[in-house]
Amino acid sequence: MFSQNRRRRFVLGAALLAVPLVVALSGCTAGGSTGGGAATSGSTSVVVGFKHEFNTMDPLHADYAQTNMVDNIVYEPLVQFDATDGNKMVGMLATAFTVAPDAKSIDFTLRSNVTFHDGTPFTAKDVKFSLDRYIRLGQGIASQLQGYKSTTIVDPTHVVVNLTAPNAFFINGLANVYIMEAAAVSTHAGTDDSQGWLQSHEAGTGPYQGTGTSSPDGTTVKRYDKYWGFDPKRPTQLVFRRIDESATQRDELKAGNIDVAFGLTASDAESLKGTSGIDVNFVKTSGQTQLFFNTSTGATADPKIREGLKLAFDYAGGYSKILDSEGTISNGILSPAFTCLAAPTPSAQNKAKAEQLLAGLGSTTLNLRYQSVDDTQTQLATLFQSNLKDLGVNINLVPIAFPDYLKTLSNPSTIPSLMLLNDYILTPDPGAGLDKLYNSANIGSTNKGAYKNPKVDALLSKARVTTDATQRCDLYKQIETQVESDSVAANMYQVAFPVGYRSDLKGITFSWSATPISFQTLRLG
Template sequence: MLHTTSPAGRRRPAARRRATERRGATGRRRAAWLAAVVAVALAAGGCGGATGGYGGDRKQTLIIAENEPPATFDPAQADNSTVDEVVRPAYDTLVAYGAGNKIVPGVATEWTVSEDGRSIDLTLRDDVRFHDGARLTATDVRYSLDRIKRLKVGVASLLTAYESTKVLDDTHLTIRLTRPFAPMVPALTRVYLLNSKLVEAHKGGDDGQKWLATHDAGSGPYRVTGYTPNQEAKFARYDAYWGGFSGQAKNVVFRYLPQAATQKSSLLAGDIDIAMDIDPNDWASFESNKEFKVDKADSNVQLSVFFKMKDSPVSNRALREAITYAYQYDQHIRAILKGAGKQAVGVLPSTMNCFDASVPQPAYDLAKARNTLKAAGLSGVTLTMTYLKATAEMELAATLFQSDLAKIGVKLKLQAVTFPEYVQRLKTNQTTPDLGMIYAFPPNPDTDSILYQLFDSKFINNGQNNGGYRNPKVDSLVEKAQGLTDQRERCGLYSQAQRIIAADVASVNMSNPQTVTVMRKGVQGYAYQPSHHQTVDVYRVKVG
């Protein structure tokens, strides 16, 4: 899913997720609980702490700064970008997104969708080994999919049409669907494959969730070797990886530095190699420093403020409309993003398939905002808005929004929260904030990952439909589009849905920020991937 989280502070599903984007996830463990469990479990394995532990080989260690630790290491929760980031090095997927948003082989070398759209035949590589040496087979693929279906959390929101898997032999299988479902192949890019025998041996009473929160059951290029809560996650190269190695780091470390200033000083000191949360005010200084590279890339992330659609002052459409006219969108792009992004148009990021640029988008107009409130007889309104901590764009946007609303007589109380706290508040309408500022982090460029995940009524009170938006016509259009294979037909339905959501004024659509990554010049091969926002594909990176 989405993956609403924050680009820079995530989630941070989408885009600074973190949005996706970091943008919508469910069933996450409490951070404090997980920290304690992980500390004990991984410390028992003799893992090093936040200092040292790289075998004295700093030059062959890639260190990446992150501003928020993962809620778990369980791949079932990889719709959240903090989890996706630590899962990617350790696990393989059947297929992946390559250049130009094209789906390319992973463990699956071939796949064919049936004419009726209700099944997918796949052929697997025969040389993939898990980190314990066991061979990956079609049985492991079935186990991984079935487990997600049973858990009904995280990545499960992308697989709502999954029915079962028929294993034909070790390298051939058929995925069966309950209905034609065009987003299924894109969804497989977030299904990380588990060592079924290993997980089953540690299944416990929760389908292995507790065990996988602190252990590695993958076949990816790196093995998890340690985690120091709120400090760092450590990985070591798996030399038997089927893809081989050519210049990649021997060790990979994700170091959790929540403050942008700390990431800056650590980068300058050589303590980290890549940072994705540098304050926009510091980008220019790195661009002029020959020891560093600054990468700016368009993303599928969007920053929005979602209105609580039921039992809130903003249940009044006139109030929602007035608020959308009160925000200085241009100021956001110029002063907050320093030009690294553009104003949002509607609820769909402009980089995604089926984006409709003709969807009406409010502009800054204080007179119109005041007149709308006056005509509706509204005055003395007080609202509460949550936003994510340690996210530069959100912090500045929240302050600007508060100031702008004061000009039309609306008092906005701000509450900084963590992403897990925000998701927990969405579990009931009573605790859902009047307004929630969050990034949408679509897990793939298929339009379904925004319009279905964030606006279909079936996701109300589960951490994804942020404001409890409900419109049966939108549900019908989006779900009908899922069953079509003709992209033009799908886009036609999605365009209608975008216009209805805009007319309902479900959100304040603020920005489509670029992703800005700062790295030392010796890092080669880094490329931003919109389908895995705010993560680094460490297997592509070479150190020097």
């Protein structure tokens, strides 16, 4: 275990990223406060190294992992999934909730002892304001509110959320929808509905509050000691520091300059095992590494070509050589974290059949988009390119930033022919996720392959009005089987997210509310 006042060693060399301003402003060291208090007192700061750009604190964009990483501890939803039974929903800002028998409304009783970080009491008007704002802006987390009609304020501690049509899994999406302070956000509305202000400010009720120091390289949040669920074992401060290179995160963790490495490759994580004072956890998540195809235009509109591309990849080789055999090779379109799983369809290479199916491509070159800042994605993309080259198919690797990729979904003609990414469904009931990914009504927003199948649409519509969980599960299995047979994506691996961290930190476990862990559960000692 590290001493709380251990001396920090600086890793020198070109690979070391500049420390962002937010870290310089924090005035603290990794692993301890300037006073070197004991871990169990909660008097320390924790520095988290993460990958990719941190672009806003606006919970509108909490569907983006780097935003949700912070918003998940600054804001709170009405409900969340139970920590021990993911299929059960429990109250967060709501203490009780009832779904109407016709699944067209949900009644909420709100927690009465909650304040926002500026001291303003939380009331029903904040719920209505927040939900209406998401719908008004119509992007990001608004995808979780499809079918939302209005919020009726009964009194300061009671609201009814009304839907346009029966939707049994609407409430699952609310676990990822954060509530904001109406007064503070309205005051800074400007001409963009407060989006500019919320890039570096927040208006939440969570256990941590923002410090106004946000930049693309990270942010700093401080513990809110008037939080209704206060726990003194939470760190007093969390510093989120962008470090894109896995090797740099590894070395910074070993040197004591960061306390959590949140962007390691499997090999770098493996190399940390056995290091004194450092633990490693390959967190098995609800996410899958998938290669999505554009099913509507270009060569990949042909299901035979899509099937050939699926069969060409060396799943076993990538699993052992790139992922160090952590996680699992996919058995269908959903991660094994779920319970509503169709009959297994193990992903496996079949070069002979792939070559036969891909013969129709001729000399066509396909572009594969991937996130080059992710070392594992780069290796998997390169392996796929090599596999296809062996079959006489040319694959051009094209890096793309995730925010830029999301923009391509607005039109089927701009969706990449092949897109490699880790995709997560942040609800134990997969209905909402299946709906977003495979409902043709969501082409132009969350349907990643511009996929359209009337049979799947009909099954989703039926599931939406089915309140019995067992019956919905059967419908989900039918959807999974059909989507798998249509080769909408190459399902590659369950995401086992490697995290290295200081040994005296607790709570580094899988969470349904954030990807792949929530810092809500992080504790000292």
